[in-house]
Amino acid sequence: MNRISKIVLFLLCVASVEFTQAQRIQSEGLAAIDNKGNFEIYKFTRHPIGDNDIFIDILYAGICHSDIHHVHEDWGKTEYPIVPGHEIVGVVKKVGKNVTKFKVGDYAGVGCIVNSCGQCDYCKQGLEQFCEKGMVVSFGSHDYFHNNELTMGGFSKNYVVSEDYAIKVPANANIKKVAPLLCAGITTYSPIHFSKVSKGQNVAVAGFGGLGHLALKYMVALGAKVTVFDITEEKRQDAYNMGAIKYVNVKTPDELKKSQDQFDFILSTIPAAYDPMMYVKMLKMGGEMAIVGLPPTDATPNIPTTSLIYSAHRKVYGSLIGGIPETQEMLDYSVANNIYPQVELIPATPEAVEKAFKNVVDGKVKFRYVIDMSTLK
Known part of the structure; x- marks a missing residue:
């Protein structure tokens, strides 16, 4: 290859690189x-x-x-x-x-x-x-x-x-x-529709943050009666303003009374350590609990299989976006x-x-x- 050919080839290569970069x-x-x-x-x-x-x-x-x-x-x-x-x-x-x-x-x-x-x-x-x-x-x-x-x-x-x-x-x-x-929309919308939440059902959302407040809005729009569970007082009135029929502060034991065997569906959006069985026990027989909250790996809750046996005929499943x-x-x-x-x-x-x-x-x-x-x- 002569000198001119080498120069032409070099210029073509440079042009190609510049074109790709551009x-x-x-x-x-x-x-x-x-x-x-x-x-x-x-x-x-x-x-x-x-x-x-x-x-x-x-x-x-x-x-x-x-x-x-x-x-x-x-x-x-x-x-x-x-x-x-x-x-x-x-x-x-x-x-x-x-x-x-x-x-x-x-x-x-x-x-x-x-x-x-x-x-x-x-x-x-x-x-x-x-x-x-x-x-x-x-x-x-x-x-x-x-x-x-x-x-x-x-x-x-x-x-x-x-x-x-x-x-x-x-x-x-x-x-x-x-x-x-x-993300928050589809993450809550998907399990609500998978479990066929409908008008008149008694349902709940656990965790009233970015996901939880959208879950409340979707289930209210479907005509369900929604209870909200959270750990703070600051959002109580917000929940009622968005259509909740009840707000439960889980740090207040008296508010948790009479919660067992109440719900057709519960959506857990909690992104931290908690006891899932507390909510499983709130399901009616045949009720369903969907879990969408993703806590840190070292704070991931576990559900003992024995506890599920003694809370029989309640369904628990996870849901991943959509x-x-x-x-x-x-x-x-x-x-x-x-x-x-x-x-x-x-x-x-x-x-x-x-x-x-x-x-x-x-x-x-x-x-x-x-x-x-x-x-x-």
Whole structure:
């Protein structure tokens, strides 16, 4: 190969590299830098916009207790820096050439799941959260579709996702309150409908936080009679304002009296150590208890099998978010029925997020923090 040919080849290689690099999406977000919950503004890149992808400018991102567990390494090791956030809503700014579900200017949401194999029986049933190869989650996950790069979440300026894993947000939605529905909404909606909660049933929600208050709203909308169990007095009136027929402070023994054999369904959203059997005993025979709260690994409650035998014919099961079709169903139902979380907007600064994380852990939030990502500077 002569000298001119070598130069041409070199220039082509350089151009190819520059072209490839140019395709990556520049982004910036709020990244946790350690397990203490310290945050910094962090620049990073996302994978290129594929033919089936949409590019979203993020407007709002919810803060979920799961974000905190992940950052604090409550469930295992975390790779830092990491941009959390799996309750995401924004505006579509670009679409790949094969995209038909969205157009530029549409609202779009992103929840926990941003990819899965699409081929296994679970994926084909719209249960992508149980994908046999493993779902790719919106942050802290090695994306096997994109060179195993670490996914970065919604505490950021933008997101790139396949249209198949994005949720259409109606134009008339209360956009400032939509984001938490993408996790807290579907996490509570799914078991409520799986257990066929219906009008007139006596039901309960244990834990009255970000998930619990949405569970209350969904079950009230279905016509059920809802009792709320929590550990604080500060939220008693909130529960009644949202339609609860009774509020029980579990730290007050007198309020717990006459609770056994009362409920057709109980949804536990508690993200800390507790005694599940206390609630199992509150079920009627044939009643069902769904568990969606995920405490830290070292605080995970256990249910002795012997206790279940002596509380026979009560059913206990776990529920994990929901697949993409059910998440879309939930969002459409929520908007149509004006069911939204109660939120407090905070600015996109490290200091605000650090304070919000602490307040969630300390139980000092009513009921969901949402970051206004337009304020990220």
